[in-house]
Amino acid sequence: MVELSPSRLHGSLSAPVLGSIGFLNEVMGRFPEAISFAPGAPHPETLPDPQMQHYTDRFLEHLGAKGFAPERARRMLFEYGPSRGIINDVVSEALWRDHRIGCAAEELVITVGAQEAMLLVLRALFASADDVLAVTNPCFVGITGAARLLDLDVVPVHETAQGIDLDGLARACRTARRDGRAIRALYVAPDFSNPGGGRMSLDCRHRLLELADQEDFLVLEDNAYGFTAGAGTELPALKALDTQRRVIHIGTFAKVAFPGARVGYVVADQQVLSEGGGTRPLAAELATLKTMVTVNTSPLPQAVIAGMLLEHGGSLVELSRHKAALYQRNLSTLTDALDRHLGGGAALPGIRWNRPEGGFFVRVHLPVRADARLLEVSAAKYGVLWTPMDQFYLDGAGDTQIRLSCSYLDPGRIEEGVRRLTAFLTKEIRA
The missing domain is CATH 3.40.640.10 (Type I PLP-dependent aspartate aminotransferase-like (Major domain))
Incomplete structure (x- = not known):
């Protein structure tokens, strides 16, 4: 039986950037009940009638x-x-x-x-x-x-x-x-x-x-x-x-x-x-x-x-007018919930986030390394998922940042997700 050595395959197959999406899908599969701020996918409500x-x-x-x-x-x-x-x-x-x-x-x-x-x-x-x-x-x-x-x-x-x-x-x-x-x-x-x-x-x-x-x-x-x-x-x-x-x-x-x-x-x-x-x-x-x-x-x-x-x-x-309004609503819901629950970082020093005017994503800075281990804790104990930002940087600068996507969730789930995220940050980062 033929066994292939990784050294004889293209180096991109072992590149972290190619495994980033698969990693998130694997985590989401293991914690299906968690509220996920990970996928940057369009909201299901925006999908057309299946009769094409x-x-x-x-x-x-x-x-x-x-x-x-x-x-x-x-x-x-x-x-x-x-x-x-x-x-x-x-x-x-x-x-x-x-x-x-x-x-x-x-x-x-x-x-x-x-x-x-x-x-x-x-x-x-x-x-x-x-x-x-x-x-x-x-x-x-x-x-x-x-x-x-x-x-x-x-x-x-x-x-x-x-x-x-x-x-x-x-x-x-x-x-x-x-x-x-x-x-x-x-x-x-x-x-x-x-x-x-x-x-x-x-x-x-x-x-x-x-x-x-x-x-x-x-x-x-x-x-x-x-x-x-x-x-x-x-x-x-x-x-x-x-x-x-x-x-x-x-x-x-x-x-x-x-x-x-x-x-x-x-x-x-x-x-x-x-x-x-x-x-x-x-x-x-x-x-x-x-x-x-x-x-x-x-x-x-x-x-x-x-x-x-x-x-x-x-x-x-x-074509996109209704979708644009939905994503504007979701983005406002997410940033407003972060303001209310995390108090602008006053309750948890070192935590801050940006306020984009559009798009799907908010970037949150933490005072600790946001790695796979921390994500595992967040998913298993608090039921909330997010994306580590280090995979998006070429120089390692994003290892204390996370990305939150608001596109796939309804406002109620966004609100509950931020509550869970707040509990996670309050208890785990202070610990």
Whole structure:
């Protein structure tokens, strides 16, 4: 019988970042009665009716209006389809209508969630061992995990309350250049990042794009949580401010529609030179890579997503309006409960938390190490789960922080969960 040595397998298989989600799922499985602030999943109330025929019919009507014969349109839902996607025009129009992100359908690729978009973009951009990926610190494990799979070097840049530390990013560029290397791209989630919850100010957005021009790097913008901004507090996406095609914009329908569809997208309008002197968009190169990864994104979920958009006037904002209000309610419930039960940290010195204006997550600082042992105590004795923050940091800076997600719970469960968390912190940390 063949036995495989770990030393002969890719090193990413033993990387902590790849095991972080599995670890949380294992803990949740062992304590099913615990209130869990761990998953950043959409609330069950936001999931659509399981009868999806209405949405696919709506998309077929759209194809008919574009001149597709009924049989040809129907077959599009059941055949492989083009690797770049079949709903590009609907998504492109929605991005312009709601966010003033201008892109042609051919400058867009419909992907298997945002995760595939990240993997494709990293694979396309990083051609040399001298290329470095910069990320915010703390950072979403999806991008750092994808970089680990591709053996890319990653440098962390601190995230401030106003967004990424631009001085720190400039220093990282200088350091890389001194070492004969270059920051090829920066990953950033400017609106309510996972896990930090930070939001980039408008001034920081403009200055980041200026720095990208000066230092010649691309910006990978993750826009998963921008829709949760309160009415009247919206800020333009980096891509909407991008006049030099520096920004590659990555989005997902997991939160604004439903996660089981596994449909995301990437706007990549950068022009790639060909040997004959012409150009084609980077999106075309990503679509070529996609043929060797997933071949295409399943047409049926694409049709459902497009139908949902069309049902809401072709608008991402209208599609997500109810969900945004629910998440704003949950976030306020969580931060208000922390204020009431933990008293702003007065009762328990050394405990503090941020107050994001949107998104799914609140970050809590503790005066002790928040590790797997402490999580085990919290789950077993007090019936409350949370996420240790150390997995999101590249420099070990988050070992005394926890992440609380408010997205999956009802207000009553959030309130009870904070009561349990307070009891846990009061008794275990003081002990």
